Amino acid sequence: MKHYTSIHDIDNIKAWVEDAKALKQDPLKHIELGKNKTIGLLFFNSSLRTRLSTQKAALNLGMNPIVMNVSGDAWGIEFGDGTVMNGNTAEHIKEASAVVSQYCDIIAVRAFPTLTDKVKDESEHVMNSFKKYASVPIVSMESATGHPLQGLTDAITIAEHTKVTKPKVVLSWAPHIKALPHAVANSFVQAMQKMDVEFVIANPEGYNLSPEITGDTPIIHNQEEAFANADFVYTKNWSSYNDYGKVLNTDSSWTITKDKLGEAKFMHCLPVRRNVVVEDAVLDSDSSLVIEQANNRTFAAQLVLKKILENNK
Ligand SMILES: NCCC[C@H](NC(=O)CCC(=O)O)C(=O)O
Numbered sequence: 001m002k003h004y005t006s007i008h009d010i011d012n013i014k015a016w017v018e019d020a021k022a023l024k025q026d027p028l029k030h031i032e033l034g035k036n037k038t039i040g041l042l043f044f045n046s047s048l049r050t051r052l053s054t055q056k057a058a059l060n061l062g063m064n065p066i067v068m069n070v071s072g073d074a075w076g077i078e079f080g081d082g083t084v085m086n087g088n089t090a091e092h093i094k095e096a097s098a099v100v101s102q103y104c105d106i107i108a109v110r111a112f113p114t115l116t117d118k119v120k121d122e123s124e125h126v127m128n129s130f131k132k133y134a135s136v137p138i139v140s141m142e143s144a145t146g147h148p149l150q151g152l153t154d155a156i157t158i159a160e161h162t163k164v165t166k167p168k169v170v171l172s173w174a175p176h177i178k179a180l181p182h183a184v185a186n187s188f189v190q191a192m193q194k195m196d197v198e199f200v201i202a203n204p205e206g207y208n209l210s211p212e213i214t215g216d217t218p219i220i221h222n223q224e225e226a227f228a229n230a231d232f233v234y235t236k237n238w239s240s241y242n243d244y245g246k247v248l249n250t251d252s253s254w255t256i257t258k259d260k261l262g263e264a265k266f267m268h269c270l271p272v273r274r275n276v277v278v279e280d281a282v283l284d285s286d287s288s289l290v291i292e293q294a295n296n297r298t299f300a301a302q303l304v305l306k307k308i309l310e311n312n313k
């Protein structure tokens, strides 16, 4: 594996989950592996967990992390080919990628979608430009269409907490006031499709994810029906995919409550808006795995960095 920008870069998710659990037991075991190696984290968007857990993962491997908020702090980057750069962008991704590649052994990038231009978002032009013009491996820290570090984390968390061989996992849409990306939901779907779980998606009409992503996974428009006998309810808001980037409803009847959850465990990537997406009674109960999920971000990232370092020795 050279780059890690998609759940499809995982060759064997069950083996990766076991490897990540082993790293969690002994996080400093490979402290020599990344000695004198530098990872650059480039953020086009806000972050708390990804920013800190990816640095923590690098430090656990003995690497030196350097971090930059690209939007605002760096020069505006141009991604267009052949563009006459007489507007707001001051340097081209061709130079920016080549320059950062000289400082870093791995480059990790966070770049959210526009949510207005579906074609551009689906082309993953930011992540793919880094892959094209950088001379070092690229790791996605959430791109326009995927959040593969989160998806791997969620697979680890479900494997750790399941009490049955084949748990029922539901991905449920929940309301939000803003138009949010599909990335987390997409990577969760792709991860669950590779796991030994019974997996269904619950979302209102008009909120189906890309059919290229959902494939054969059942989509149920009745949340109560979908939640029956669930072991894990993974909740996320996303904006409409068909009516691209639009908020079609903020129906609070889709908010996750303790009653609806029943015996299931609650999962969310965070940050989460309390009492919009999920009520306090869920987050403040033993049913919630959200803090444990955030902890597992470190070990998912550590496994990915370890594999890239081993591959490039
Ligand atoms: N990295 C995890 C989620 C990031 C982003 N959430 C957000 O933008 C929430 C913003 C807010 O609640 O205002 C998303 O949905 O993809």
Ligand SMILES: NC(=O)OP(=O)(O)O
Pocket: 046, 047, 048, 049, 050, 051, 142, 150, 269, 270, 271
């Ligand atoms: N879950 C997640 O990616 O969180 P941040 O956006 O805070 O990094």
